Amino acid sequence: MRFYKSESGKAVAREEFFDLDEEGQAALADLFTRYEHGLERPGEVKAVVGRALLEFRVQVRGNQYRAYFFKDGPKYVVVAHCVHKNQRKARTSDLDLAEDRMKAWRARGAK
Numbered sequence: 001m002r003f004y005k006s007e008s009g010k011a012v013a014r015e016e017f018f019d020l021d022e023e024g025q026a027a028l029a030d031l032f033t034r035y036e037h038g039l040e041r042p043g044e045v046k047a048v049v050g051r052a053l054l055e056f057r058v059q060v061r062g063n064q065y066r067a068y069f070f071k072d073g074p075k076y077v078v079v080a081h082c083v084h085k086n087q088r089k090a091r092t093s094d095l096d097l098a099e100d101r102m103k104a105w106r107a108r109g110a111k
Helices: 012-019 022-036 092-107
Strands: 045-047 054-060 063-072 076-085
Touching: 012 022, 012 076, 022 054, 022 063, 022 076, 063 092, 076 092
Parallel strands: none
Antiparallel strands: 045 054, 054 063, 063 076
């Protein structure tokens, strides 16, 4: 698993992850690990409708956290954007940002 880095090398998605509160970080980190081993539970990883993205979905005490990601070849996934989701529907701006990052990553052949 990798976190998106900007063209200048800044680990922006990792910074977003660490900007989440500790509960969100812990829940997402646990899901990242389980996903790597194929142990995610139903509903925790979903395709984003109408987008070439997937999302990690966790909830802790009514707080929802999302990490939008994409596959980078057969071996890796890249976390493009992490958010504390405070509304029922995903914000279009969050999805657009994650998708723009995916396109930029692929355009520069990032590894």
